[in-house]
Amino acid sequence: MTERIVQFGASEHLSGVLRNDPSVRGRPGLIFFNAGVVHRIGPHRLNVKLARALNAPSLRFDLSGQGESATAEAGLGFERQAVADLGAAIDTISDELDAPDTIAIGICSGADHAMRAAVADPRIRGLVLLDPFAYPNDTAAGADFMARAADPDRWSRKIRSMMARGESVQNSDNEEQTDDEIDQGRPVAPKEDFAADLTRLVERGVRILIVYTGLVRRHVSKPAHFFQTFADYGFDRTIEVDAMPHTDHTFSSIASQEALIARIDDWLQRNYRSARDERLS
Amino acid sequence: MAATPLYFGDSDRKLYGVFHGPTTRRSNAPAVLMFNPFGEEAIRSYRTYRQLAERLSRAGASVLRFDYYGSGDSAGDCADLDLDGMVRDAVMAHEELEAMTELRRFAWVGLGLGGAVALCAARATGANPAQLFLWDPVLNGADYLAVLRGAHIAALSHALDLPASRIKRDTPKEPAKMTEALGFHLSDTLRSQLLDFAFDDRNKIAREICLIASSDTSISPSREDILRSAAAHYRRYDSASTAWNSNEAFNEYYIPTDVIDIIVDGVSARS
CATH class of the missing domain: 3.40.50.1820 (Alpha/Beta hydrolase fold, catalytic domain)
Structure with missing residues (x-):
C-alpha cells in the first residue's frame, strides 16, 4: 500500500494519511479533511474512496481537535484554526509530494473551510466544493414545489400522516425543507460575500468545481439555477457547477458515490493533465 | 502517552x-x-x-x-x-x-x-x-441483515426526504439480497457469511x-x-x-x- 501516517502542524498535533505513488507524480495533490462531524475518512468512507480512485497524490487529515488530531495550542477560533490547519496540510503536501498544484476538496462545512483557506492561501490552485452555501432561487423553488405536488407517494404519505394525527388539510405542514435543513445549521455567508470570494479566486486562476446535491434542491437543482442566482458575476464562463438533485447530502448510495468519483475524475483530467500525461498522450 | x-x-x-x-x-x-x-x-x-x-x-x-x-x-x-x-x-x-x-x-x-x-x-x-x-x-447474522435493511430504508428516506415506500421499492425485499447498506457494500461473501452466523457455542470462550x-x-x-x-x-x-x-x-x-x-x-x- 502506498499510504503512510503523517503527523504535522506547528506542534505536530495534526494527524493524517499521505498517499503517494511513483505513478501519480506530477499530478495535483489533493487534500481531504473532515466533513462536519465525520472524521477524516469522510461520510461513508468517501474521502478514502476518492483518494484511491482519483489516481493522484493526496493527504487526508483531521482538523485540530477532531478525529486523531489534538487540539491546537494557538487558541484561534474554529474557522481561523481550520484555515491554519489547511495551510499546514499544504506545507506537508509541498514537502512530501511532487505535486505542482494543490486542490482542496470539502464537503458541507468542509467546503466552507476549503473556500476560506483558498482565499487566504494562493498555493491552493483548485477547489472541489460539495454542497457549499446555496442561495434562494425562484426557478429552483418552483420546480421543487411542482415535483412535490405531482408526486403521488408524497400525497399518500401526507394523508396517512394527517389521519394518524387527526388533522385537517389546513393544519398540515407543507413538508417543505426548512432553511436550517438546507444550510445544515451552519451560518450562511451573505450572497454578495460568497460571490466576491468566488470572483477573487477565479481572478487568481483557481479552478473550481461545485457539486450540489438534493439537499439544496429548493435553491439549486440544475447548474442554470446557480448561474441565474449569480447572473451579475459571469460564473457560467469560469466555474463548473453540477447538480445531483436525486442524491442525498452525504452520497449514501454506492451509485451516487461512483457518479461523484467519475465527475471529479473527469474534471481533474480536463483541468490538470500532468506533463507526464501530456508526454504519454 | x-x-x-x-x-x-x-x-x-x-x-x-x-x-x-x-x-x-x-x-x-x-x-x-x-x-x-x-x-x-x-x-x-x-x-x-x-x-x-x-x-x-x-x-x-x-x-x-x-x-x-x-x-x-x-x-x-x-x-x-x-x-x-x-x-x-x-x-x-x-x-x-x-x-x-x-x-x-x-x-x-x-x-x-x-x-x-x-x-x-x-x-x-x-x-x-x-x-x-x-x-x-x-x-444472528440474518437478523442483522434485516436490521440493516430497515436502517437503510429509514436513513435514505430521511436523507432524500422521500417517502419510505419509494426507498422500499428500490431496495431488495429480502435482506439477504441487499448489495449495500447505509453507503457501504454488502458483498456476496459478507452476506453469505452473515447468513451462516448465529452464535450458538456454549463452550467457554472468556x-x-x-x-x-x-x-x-x-x-x-x-x-x-x-x-x-x-x-x-x-x-x-x-x-x-x-x-x-x-x-x-x-x-x-x-x-x-x-x-x-x-x-x-x-x-x-x-x-
Missing part, C-alpha cells in the same frame, strides 16, 4: 490502528482490544470509541483500536470486507497488541458486528480474554462476559442464555443512554458516558 496511529499487518493487508499507551501505572492493568462495528456504524461510534480508549488509557490500560481490511484507513476496498477477514484481522490486531505490550491479560470490547467478530475470534484462537464486553452485539444493551436493542432470551454459558462469569448492563447510532447522538456529538463508565470500571475492577 499520546495516542499513536500506526499501520500493522501483512504487506498485502495493511491495517490502520491507533495505540493508546497507559497514562498512569497500574499493576495488572490489561491490554484492551476494541472491535469496530460495520460500515456507517463504525463512523457513528468513532468518537465514542476514541473517548473510551482515552478513558481506559487514563485508567492504566494499553488500548488498540483498528480498522478492518476494507474499512476506515486500512487497505482494501469496501467490497473486500467480509466476516472471516474481519476475524483474521482481529487476531492479527490481538497479536500486535500482545507484541507491543508484552501483556498476557486481555479485555476485548466489541460493538455491533464487532461483537460477533470478537466472539468468532475468541472461538477461533482460544485467546480466552479475561473480559469480553459485548455492546449491542450481533448474535472468563467474564459483560453484555451491554442499549435501550433500543432487543436480544432474545435464548441467545442470551447461550452467551451466559460461554463464560465463567456473566453480567448484563442495560443502558438508558440515547442510542449510540441514532441521528441525534451522531449530530449532537453525544457520548453514552454510562456505557464508558461501565467498561472502564469493569476493566479497572479486575486490575
Whole structure:
C-alpha cells in the first residue's frame, strides 16, 4: 500500500494519511479533511474512496481537535484554526509530494473551510466544493414545489400522516425543507460575500468545481439555477457547477458515490493533465 | 502517552490502528482490544470509541483500536470486507497488541458486528480474554441483515426526504439480497457469511462476559442464555443512554458516558 501516517502542524498535533505513488507524480495533490462531524475518512468512507480512485497524490487529515488530531495550542477560533490547519496540510503536501498544484476538496462545512483557506492561501490552485452555501432561487423553488405536488407517494404519505394525527388539510405542514435543513445549521455567508470570494479566486486562476446535491434542491437543482442566482458575476464562463438533485447530502448510495468519483475524475483530467500525461498522450 | 496511529499487518493487508499507551501505572492493568462495528456504524461510534480508549488509557490500560481490511484507513476496498477477514484481522490486531505490550491479560470490547467478530475470534484462537464486553452485539447474522435493511430504508428516506415506500421499492425485499447498506457494500461473501452466523457455542470462550444493551436493542432470551454459558462469569448492563447510532447522538456529538463508565470500571475492577 502506498499510504503512510503523517503527523504535522506547528506542534505536530495534526494527524493524517499521505498517499503517494511513483505513478501519480506530477499530478495535483489533493487534500481531504473532515466533513462536519465525520472524521477524516469522510461520510461513508468517501474521502478514502476518492483518494484511491482519483489516481493522484493526496493527504487526508483531521482538523485540530477532531478525529486523531489534538487540539491546537494557538487558541484561534474554529474557522481561523481550520484555515491554519489547511495551510499546514499544504506545507506537508509541498514537502512530501511532487505535486505542482494543490486542490482542496470539502464537503458541507468542509467546503466552507476549503473556500476560506483558498482565499487566504494562493498555493491552493483548485477547489472541489460539495454542497457549499446555496442561495434562494425562484426557478429552483418552483420546480421543487411542482415535483412535490405531482408526486403521488408524497400525497399518500401526507394523508396517512394527517389521519394518524387527526388533522385537517389546513393544519398540515407543507413538508417543505426548512432553511436550517438546507444550510445544515451552519451560518450562511451573505450572497454578495460568497460571490466576491468566488470572483477573487477565479481572478487568481483557481479552478473550481461545485457539486450540489438534493439537499439544496429548493435553491439549486440544475447548474442554470446557480448561474441565474449569480447572473451579475459571469460564473457560467469560469466555474463548473453540477447538480445531483436525486442524491442525498452525504452520497449514501454506492451509485451516487461512483457518479461523484467519475465527475471529479473527469474534471481533474480536463483541468490538470500532468506533463507526464501530456508526454504519454 | 499520546495516542499513536500506526499501520500493522501483512504487506498485502495493511491495517490502520491507533495505540493508546497507559497514562498512569497500574499493576495488572490489561491490554484492551476494541472491535469496530460495520460500515456507517463504525463512523457513528468513532468518537465514542476514541473517548473510551482515552478513558481506559487514563485508567492504566494499553488500548488498540483498528480498522478492518476494507474499512476506515486500512487497505482494501469496501467490497473486500467480509466476516472471516474481519476475524483474521482481529487476531492479527490481538497479536500486535500482545507484541507491543508484552501483556498476557486481555479485555476485548466489541460493538455491533464487532461483537460477533470478537466472539468468532475468541472461538477461533482460544485467546480466552479475561473480559469480553459485548455492546449491542450481533448474535444472528440474518437478523442483522434485516436490521440493516430497515436502517437503510429509514436513513435514505430521511436523507432524500422521500417517502419510505419509494426507498422500499428500490431496495431488495429480502435482506439477504441487499448489495449495500447505509453507503457501504454488502458483498456476496459478507452476506453469505452473515447468513451462516448465529452464535450458538456454549463452550467457554472468556472468563467474564459483560453484555451491554442499549435501550433500543432487543436480544432474545435464548441467545442470551447461550452467551451466559460461554463464560465463567456473566453480567448484563442495560443502558438508558440515547442510542449510540441514532441521528441525534451522531449530530449532537453525544457520548453514552454510562456505557464508558461501565467498561472502564469493569476493566479497572479486575486490575
